[in-house]
Amino acid sequence: MTVEDSPDKITRRKLSDQVLDRLQALITSGELKPGDAMPSERALMARFGVGRPAVREALQSLHNSGLITISHGERSRVNAIDADLVLSQSDTIARLLLSSSPGNLQHLKQARQMFELGMVRLAAQQASREDIADLRRLVDQQRAHLGNAEAFVSADMAFHTKLAQISGNPIMAAVSGAMLAWLFEYHGALLHWSGKEEVTLAEHARIVDLIAARDTEGAVAEMARHLARAQDVFEAR
Structure with missing residues (x-):
């Protein structure tokens, strides 16, 4: 082993990484x-004893990671760190993962099915009257989009997103939204919806009725049937 290959070798880190x-x-x-507004570049240069390039590179890295927002002509500001931010940062990598192998898309479908069954179980246990009214309204909105495939799919996402939000768990809601977005990225053959929109609407309506009746097992069984029927809709482009 050469000195260059030694694991004990001390390497000098870039100033921007340290900043x-x-x-x-x-x-x-x-x-x-x-x-909060970030300190000015001049203030950071003075605080850390480094030059402007190191500060700018570090700020750009924070912006790229979503921790701050850089706006031209305004001071950079710190962003709120939440589950949506974390998942949005992995969005590009997730899409690359799914496109790299058909098996990965199948794994996502399976994960989504398990997740949705858990979400509908929670919804049947704790949905409020307002939640149920919102779900019925979303079914009506989806029905209004019959004949418009893109709007119909977006309304479908909104329905399932609301189910996740009923849990009251922001991480679950964020994960649900991310999985739905990744799946609907692969709806190249939207003709698969043709002739099945009314079936989807009827299934959604039955799910809401079962949630309203606090029929947990019935809601889970209906969701399982709904997902089993719809799983082949999502096709890789």
């Missing part, structure tokens, strides 16, 4: 809170 670490620490410690 990035310091800025991330300011955010995670709460010194910089969501909505």
